[in-house]
Amino acid sequence: MRPVSTLLSAALISLLVAPAMAAPRPSSIPLPMDFQPEGIAVGAGNTFYVGSLRDGDIYRGDLRSGKGALFVDVDDRVAVGMRVDKARHWLVVAGGATGHAWVYDTTDGSTVADLVIGEPGATFTNDVAITRHALYFTETFAPRIYKVPIRADGTFGPTRPITVTGPAAAPTDGFGLNGIDSTHRRWLIVNHTALGILALVDPSTGVSKKIRLSGPALVAGTLDGLQLEGRTAWVVQNFANSVARVKLSPRLTSGRVVDVITSDLFRVPTTVARHGCTLALVNARFDLGSPPPFGPGAPPGTEFDVVQIRP
Numbered sequence: 216m217r218p219v220s221t222l223l224s225a226a227l228i229s230l231l232v233a234p235a236m237a238a239p240r241p242s243s244i245p246l247p248m249d250f251q252p253e254g255i256a257v258g259a260g261n262t263f264y265v266g267s268l269r270d271g272d273i274y275r276g277d278l279r280s281g282k283g284a285l286f287v288d289v290d291d292r293v294a295v296g297m298r299v300d301k302a303r304h305w306l307v308v309a310g311g312a313t314g315h316a317w318v319y320d321t322t323d324g325s326t327v328a329d330l331v332i333g334e335p336g337a338t339f340t341n342d343v344a345i346t347r348h349a350l351y352f353t354e355t356f357a358p359r360i361y362k363v364p365i366r367a368d369g370t371f372g373p374t375r376p377i378t379v380t381g382p383a384a385a386p387t388d389g390f391g392l393n394g395i396d397s398t399h400r401r402w403l404i405v406n407h408t409a410l411g412i413l414a415l416v417d418p419s420t421g422v423s424k425k426i427r428l429s430g431p432a433l434v435a436g437t438l439d440g441l442q443l444e445g446r447t448a449w450v451v452q453n454f455a456n457s458v459a460r461v462k463l464s465p466r467l468t469s470g471r472v473v474d475v476i477t478s479d480l481f482r483v484p485t486t487v488a489r490h491g492c493t494l495a496l497v498n499a500r501f502d503l504g505s506p507p508p509f510g511p512g513a514p515p516g517t518e519f520d521v522v523q524i525r526p
Contacts, residue, residue, distance in 0.1 A: 240493060241281035243480060246274055246519040251512045254297040254342070254440075255497040255521065256306065257488040258321050264306055265497050265521060266294025268506045273306065273319065278490055278523065287324045292317065293507070296342030296353075296394070296440065296486060303369065309340040309352050312508050316340055316352060316363070318371075332361050332374050342440065342486075344395045344403055351403055351418060353392040358384035360392070360403070362418060383407055383414035383423035394441025394450070394486075398467060404443055406450055411435030413448065415467060426463070430472035433459055440486030440496075446470075449487050449494065453501065456481040458494065460526060480522040493523050 246252055251269045258264060261279040264286065266272070271292025276283025293311040300307065305327060306319040314335035318327040332340050332352060340352040340361060350363040350371075358379040364372035378384075383392065383405060390408035398404050402415040405423075411433045413426040437452040448461040448470070457477045463470035476494075484496040498520055499506065503513035513519075 238279075240279055240523050242523055244276055244278070244281045244283070244521040244523070246497075246521065247285070248519075249513070249515060249517060250274065250519050251499070251506060251517075252497045252519050252521075253295050253485050253499050253506065254308070255486045255488050255495060256297045256299045257490045257495065258299040258306070259301055261490070262321075263488065263490070263495055263521065264297060264299065264321075266297055266308055268293055268295065268311070269512065271308075271310075271317075273308070273324070275324075276521070278493070278495060287319055295340065298343050298345055300345050305345075307343050307345060307350055309343050311341070312336055312339050314338045316343070316350070328371055330363055330371060330374065332363075333376070341390075341393050342395045344397045346397045349418070351395060351397075353395045353405060355390050355392055355408075358386075358391065360395070360405075360416060360418070360421070377416075377418060377421045379416055379421045379423055381414075381423035382410075382412065382425035383416060385410060389436065393439055396441055396443040396448075398443060399445075400467065402467065404441065404448065404467065406433075406438040406441050408438045409436060411438055413441075413450070413461065413470070424468065426467065427469040428461065428472055429470075431459070431475055433472065439484075442487050442489055444489055449489065451484055451487050451496065453483050453485050453499070456483065458484065458487055458496065458526075474526065476524065476526055478522065478524055480524070484522070490523075493525055495521055495523050497521050 273287035275286035295309040352361040387409035434455040440451040442449040446463040450459040460474040482498040485499040
């Protein structure tokens with residue numbers, strides 16, 4: 216008979232080894248056929264959410280198991296950029312050219328709020344940042360950010376447009392302000408697709424400051440989703456099939472592109488969310504057709520997926 220101490224040691228070793236032997240994360244998680252995704256957000260645990268440009272549906276899945284199902288089934292909506300507020304159990308979704316944005320309850324998928332952002336067809340909200348007191352949405356075809364105040368009781372105040380001035384407001388013929396995130400300072404951080412820059416925007420005045428970058432240049436015309444973690448900014452470069460890792464200075468006013476990550480799994484990724492040591496990106500496949508409302512999107516029968524990489 217083996218000594219009790221030996222048995223206990225063996226049991227302890229098995230417990231320590233078990234996590235290392237767990238099944239690896241799937242590198243590709245399939246989405247519904249013809250889903251035409253764009254935005255991705257990570258919620259509690261291993262949960263992720265992806266939205267559809269075609270009808271505003273929201274798919275919810277598990278980054279560990281790869282399993283998932285339709286979570287929000289709607290019509291006549293659009294889901295572009297999105298972000299989760301874990302404390303409030305909100306999934307906040309930009310509505311593109313609809314003139315609306317939506318807040319969903321992450322516990323049951325119900326609509327918490329239907330936010331009026333601007334005039335349908337004359338507004339294009341692309342991405343969202345969440346702070347303690349407000350939601351902020353980028354306007355892609357004008358130098359503007361929309362602020363939706365969050366009241367103390369969790370309801371929302373009327374939308375207030377913020378006119379952006381400075382480098383991030385430079386006129387272009389293509390996509391302008393796109394990705395956005397909040398910072399640990401009073402600034403918002405944004406990227407500008409056509410200019411290929413990162414900038415800080417003061418939400419109280421709209422004044423922007425270009426972030427001075429060294430290292431490989433960001434690819435103008437491809438900047439899309441933006442995720443800020445501490446002083447690291449992850450910048451998706453859609454048609455360049457890459458994501459840039461930018462290390463920012465303590466004041467966020469300068470930085471260096473320290474890595475440009477590519478993968479054979481990338482098929483025009485648009486947005487990124489970080490989950491532990493892994494990045495999750497959604498493949499929008501815009502190379503197969505311009506997405507709604509700019510075109511019909513990818514042809515019928517197109518497969519879409521979420522990919523996971525370790526940078």
